[in-house]
Amino acid sequence: MSEVIRxxxxxxxTVMSNHHFKNKELSLKAKGLLSLMLSLPDDWNYSMKGLATLSKDxxxxxxxAMKELENQGYVTIDRGRNEAGCYQGTIYTVREVPKGEENN
Structure with missing residues (x-):
């Protein structure tokens, strides 16, 4: 028998969809990272270095984990370039459900 103390x-x-928790294609590490990302403020800078400072990983x-989330459609990473083609920054789009499944 189990006991859950809430x-x-x-x-x-944080309130979030259960979609990623039930996705058997995601590792526990990816599920945890997405949960962490969804718990952060919308304007938070989702850099790899910044996310790494929030855990022991x-x-x-x-x-x-980010690559896994990207492959499954939960995260889109856009590496911005200016007119000269120089790196301008990275934009992370984080989704509660994979891209294209928003209405399922």
Whole structure:
């Protein structure tokens, strides 16, 4: 028998879809990273280095989980370039459900 002890959700909690939790194609690491990303403010800078500072995992671990999320359609990474073709920054689009499945 199991027991789950829950807290009252009046402050400091996140509401998100269960989609990624039930996706058997995602590792626990990728599920955890997406959950963390969804718990951050919308204007947070989702850099690999920044995400790595939020856990004991290093940048390589974050990078592999991010690649998994990207491959499954939960994250889109756009490496911006200016008119001269120079790197201008990275834009991360984070989705609760994979791209194209928003209405399913």
């Amino acid at each position: 807290v009252e959700r009046t402050k400091n909690f 290093g940048i390589d671990s974050v990078r592999t």
